[in-house]
Amino acid sequence: MVNGKKLKKIIIKIFRNHGLTQNHANIVSEALINAELVGAHTHGLARLKMYCDRINKKVINPKPKIKIKKISQSISQIDANNSIGFVAADVGIKQVIKNAKKTGIGLVGIKNSGHYGLSGYYAEQAVKKNLIVFCFTNAPPAIAPYGSRKKLFGTNPICFGAPTSSKIPFILDTSVSEINRGKIRVAAKTGKKIPMGVALDKFGKPTTDAKKALLGVQLPLGGFRGSGLAWMVDILSGVMTGSSHGGKVKDPFDDFSGPQNVGHMFIAMKPNLFVGNFGKRIKKNIRMVKNLPKIKGVDEILYPGQNKFKRYKKNIFKKILIPNNIKKDLKDLNEK
Amino acid sequence: MVNGKKLKKIIIKIFRNHGLTQNHANIVSEALINAELVGAHTHGLARLKMYCDRINKKVINPKPKIKIKKISQSISQIDANNSIGFVAADVGIKQVIKNAKKTGIGLVGIKNSGHYGLSGYYAEQAVKKNLIVFCFTNAPPAIAPYGSRKKLFGTNPICFGAPTSSKIPFILDTSVSEINRGKIRVAAKTGKKIPMGVALDKFGKPTTDAKKALLGVQLPLGGFRGSGLAWMVDILSGVMTGSSHGGKVKDPFDDFSGPQNVGHMFIAMKPNLFVGNFGKRIKKNIRMVKNLPKIKGVDEILYPGQNKFKRYKKNIFKKILIPNNIKKDLKDLNEK
Numbered sequence: 001m002v003n004g005k006k007l008k009k010i011i012i013k014i015f016r017n018h019g020l021t022q023n024h025a026n027i028v029s030e031a032l033i034n035a036e037l038v039g040a041h042t043h044g045l046a047r048l049k050m051y052c053d054r055i056n057k058k059v060i061n062p063k064p065k066i067k068i069k070k071i072s073q074s075i076s077q078i079d080a081n082n083s084i085g086f087v088a089a090d091v092g093i094k095q096v097i098k099n100a101k102k103t104g105i106g107l108v109g110i111k112n113s114g115h116y117g118l119s120g121y122y123a124e125q126a127v128k129k130n131l132i133v134f135c136f137t138n139a140p141p142a143i144a145p146y147g148s149r150k151k152l153f154g155t156n157p158i159c160f161g162a163p164t165s166s167k168i169p170f171i172l173d174t175s176v177s178e179i180n181r182g183k184i185r186v187a188a189k190t191g192k193k194i195p196m197g198v199a200l201d202k203f204g205k206p207t208t209d210a211k212k213a214l215l216g217v218q219l220p221l222g223g224f225r226g227s228g229l230a231w232m233v234d235i236l237s238g239v240m241t242g243s244s245h246g247g248k249v250k251d252p253f254d255d256f257s258g259p260q261n262v263g264h265m266f267i268a269m270k271p272n273l274f275v276g277n278f279g280k281r282i283k284k285n286i287r288m289v290k291n292l293p294k295i296k297g298v299d300e301i302l303y304p305g306q307n308k309f310k311r312y313k314k315n316i317f318k319k320i321l322i323p324n325n326i327k328k329d330l331k332d333l334n335e336k
Numbered sequence: 337m338v339n340g341k342k343l344k345k346i347i348i349k350i351f352r353n354h355g356l357t358q359n360h361a362n363i364v365s366e367a368l369i370n371a372e373l374v375g376a377h378t379h380g381l382a383r384l385k386m387y388c389d390r391i392n393k394k395v396i397n398p399k400p401k402i403k404i405k406k407i408s409q410s411i412s413q414i415d416a417n418n419s420i421g422f423v424a425a426d427v428g429i430k431q432v433i434k435n436a437k438k439t440g441i442g443l444v445g446i447k448n449s450g451h452y453g454l455s456g457y458y459a460e461q462a463v464k465k466n467l468i469v470f471c472f473t474n475a476p477p478a479i480a481p482y483g484s485r486k487k488l489f490g491t492n493p494i495c496f497g498a499p500t501s502s503k504i505p506f507i508l509d510t511s512v513s514e515i516n517r518g519k520i521r522v523a524a525k526t527g528k529k530i531p532m533g534v535a536l537d538k539f540g541k542p543t544t545d546a547k548k549a550l551l552g553v554q555l556p557l558g559g560f561r562g563s564g565l566a567w568m569v570d571i572l573s574g575v576m577t578g579s580s581h582g583g584k585v586k587d588p589f590d591d592f593s594g595p596q597n598v599g600h601m602f603i604a605m606k607p608n609l610f611v612g613n614f615g616k617r618i619k620k621n622i623r624m625v626k627n628l629p630k631i632k633g634v635d636e637i638l639y640p641g642q643n644k645f646k647r648y649k650k651n652i653f654k655k656i657l658i659p660n661n662i663k664k665d666l667k668d669l670n671e672k
Contacts, residue, residue, distance in 0.1 A: 077610045107441050109610040147637040148628040160568045172564040221558045228508040228640040232496045239621050242611035246624035274413045274445040275578035285575050288582035292484035301483040304564040
């Protein structure tokens with residue numbers, strides 16, 4: 001157990017020791033701790049060692065020269081120069097916010113980036129500036145396209161955020177696989193089974209063994225529907241931005257043969273472009289859904305992002321529980 | 337059986353008789369016949385009588401004064417004045433194409449519209465002009481939000497199109513319900529069963545009886561994932577555009593108490609904004625997916641839109657088969 005402030009100092013020190021500037025180390029540290037606080041442990045400290053390993057093996061550039069190219073008042077291109085994904089995404093979301101505030105709609109394409117953690121973390125930043133936002137990113141192969149028995153698409157999340165006129169933003173951040181790859185990874189570590197129908201083993205057979213699933217393929221949500229959505233995200237964040245795509249994004253844990261070259265695309269819009277009272281309208285919209293009769297066992301109908309916010313609020317005043325293997329990572333990396 | 341040209345003339349005459357201009361009758365006729373040719377019979381002639389009924393009951397305006405308001409070079413708002421949805425969407429997609437061609441990105445929000453048929457039909461028009469495009473529309477209540485036992489969201493399709501450097505565009509047009517409402521409607525008419533797990537009856541119990549499902553609720557794709565996606569589409573096309581939302585879009589078949597007030601949102605982008613060779617890159621992307629090892633029984637891995645295109649190509653030279661009940665609709669409406 002460690003408190004957030006102390007943990008932040010440790011993580012900053014680790015990334016400073018790995019060559020990041022104070023500012024970049026701070027960005028990475030905040031993103032990783034946020035993942036822990038919202039309960040997305042698969043996107044938090046569990047990845048710390050991997051990021052450091054990639055810096056050591058020179059496949060993440062700790063001192064990137066990030067180039068922002070203005071295409072128009074609304075549109076910017078970012079070449080992240082193989083920075084750690086958090087830093088590229090931080091620059092990207094700030095730029096799309098700026099563009100949208102100026103013109104009503106902003107579009108930013110980012111290439112030569114890496115895994116940036118939770119899409120919702122960036123969406124939230126735009127929503128806090130009263131914008132509607134899409135965040136797309138591709139990822140290493142995990143899902144078999146519909147009709148194939150080999151993985152190619154990443155779990156390619158679809159992330160959408162909107163202001164709600166309340167403290168809790170609407171943040172949908174959903175992968176297009178039947179379940180998250182991170183959950184399979186955790187099940188494999190803890191020896192738990194995964195549900196039937198979410199993955200195939202390497203021979204193309206359905207499996208409930210998480211380790212076999214990691215060697216095999218994950219299945220897309222709803223067959224051709226999820227497969228098509230994953231393909232869409234690959235086109236937007238990979239093909240269009242100039243990043244790797246079509247299964248060529250490297251796995252950050254297993255493949256040190258070069259930078260990941262992940263791509264991201266952010267689109268942001270002012271909510272009041274068409275009618276002037278978005279705040280009132282969304283409030284009414286949410287109320288109408290919440291007032292519906294509930295199924296048995298459900299106390300409240302939640303909108304996307306509410307659960308995560310509740311976890312954050314609960315965890316922010318508590319110490320952060322760190323599993324033993326990660327404690328060891330932290331100690332090793334901190335003493336280096 | 338009737339050939340396409342003759343059928344087009346009949347439909348145009350029907351809508352002319354219902355007060356539409358020659359141009360608007362032509363737009364509606366082409367959209368309905370296209371739905372038949374791509375095999376989406378639930379979005380074709382089966383709806384003809386409904387549209388005419390709504391005109392007769394004065395809840396579709398046959399002579400709309402459609403207003404296009406320029407928000408910026410990129411952004412336009414359209415008030416469709418309760419036109420038939422096809423006409424509103426035709427104006428909208430042409431406007432978003434124009435805006436995107438001018439500035440790189442176009443955004444159009446449409447309010448006071450109606451059911452516009454297939455989203456993919458409009459996406460295709462943008463893709464033919466070498467644009468990447470999103471088409472969002474909301475719809476009358478059909479899906480229960482996650483946690484509720486009452487329907488509120490429409491089947492709210494997510495539609496995405498991209499050029500492919502071939503004659504066949506990439507058109508993903510997927511509802512976010514486990515199966516399409518149109519399919520349940522057809523099953524109800526033909527007395528067939530629907531699969532388990534796609535719908536609840538009006539008491540909140542799982543059912544395979546299509547008629548009971550129509551009186552009950554459809555289930556969202558993947559629980560909270562599909563529910564969140566449907567909610568996203570309602571925010572974009574309903575809350576943001578100034579249209580009905582939160583379950584207030586009227587059912588076109590059952591509710592003649594007023595116009596539907598459906599909303600649409602179109603976003604279009606030039607594919608070469610960031611890197612100059614999108615055509616080559618997407619071709620390679622598709623090739624990489626198609627070259628994957630296939631599961632048993634699959635001859636070819638298809639991208640979204642390929643199947644529909646194949647059906648279109650097959651049907652375009654054949655006469656159109658018209659079921660008896662629809663033949664009667666055509667005859668009645670034509671003789672009026």
